[in-house]
Amino acid sequence: MRNQIKKMMKKENGFTLVELLAVLAILAIIVAIAVPAIGNIMDTAKKSAESSEEQLVIDAARLYDVEKDIPEGGVLISDLIKDGYLEGLSDDSKIKKDQKVEVLKDATTGEINYDIK
Numbered sequence: 001m002r003n004q005i006k007k008m009m010k011k012e013n014g015f016t017l018v019e020l021l022a023v024l025a026i027l028a029i030i031v032a033i034a035v036p037a038i039g040n041i042m043d044t045a046k047k048s049a050e051s052s053e054e055q056l057v058i059d060a061a062r063l064y065d066v067e068k069d070i071p072e073g074g075v076l077i078s079d080l081i082k083d084g085y086l087e088g089l090s091d092d093s094k095i096k097k098d099q100k101v102e103v104l105k106d107a108t109t110g111e112i113n114y115d116i117k
Contacts, residue, residue, distance in 0.1 A: 053093055058114045060086040061101035065114075074102035074117065 060080045064070060068083075078097040080086040089095055095116060104113040 049090075050094055053090060053095060054116060057086060057089075057095055057101060057116060061103075061114050065103060065112075070101070070103045074100035076100055077116075 057077060057080070061070065061075060064075055064080055064083065064085050076097070077086065077089070077095065077099050080101070081088055081097065089097065100117050102115050102117055104115055105111075106113075
């Protein structure tokens with residue numbers, strides 16, 4: 001019995017080269033699938049963040065319009081920040097502080113829209 005255990009312990013089997021290559025091929029396939037998916041997720045998140053920031057600026061302009069009435073030429077985003085309607089913009093934002101938010105009022109329907117210019 002003792003001899004059989006010694007023989008089993010001495011008989012060390014490792015992985016063959018074919019097995020190692022198969023594992024590497026599977027891992028390469030998984031990485032090839034995952035990397036583009038992660039890239040798409042990041043692009044989608046960036047677009048969503050830009051859209052959310054634009055909506056935040058428009059909401060700040062609505063508040064400003066309710067309290068102070070936006071003048072004919074619009075209001076600067078820097079004024080919205082200065083007056084406390086907006087905390088600030090992210091560093092990589094496409095929206096800049098020197099842009100204006102203009103009020104577009106439809107004379108026939110009375111609908112009010114805000115546009116960042």
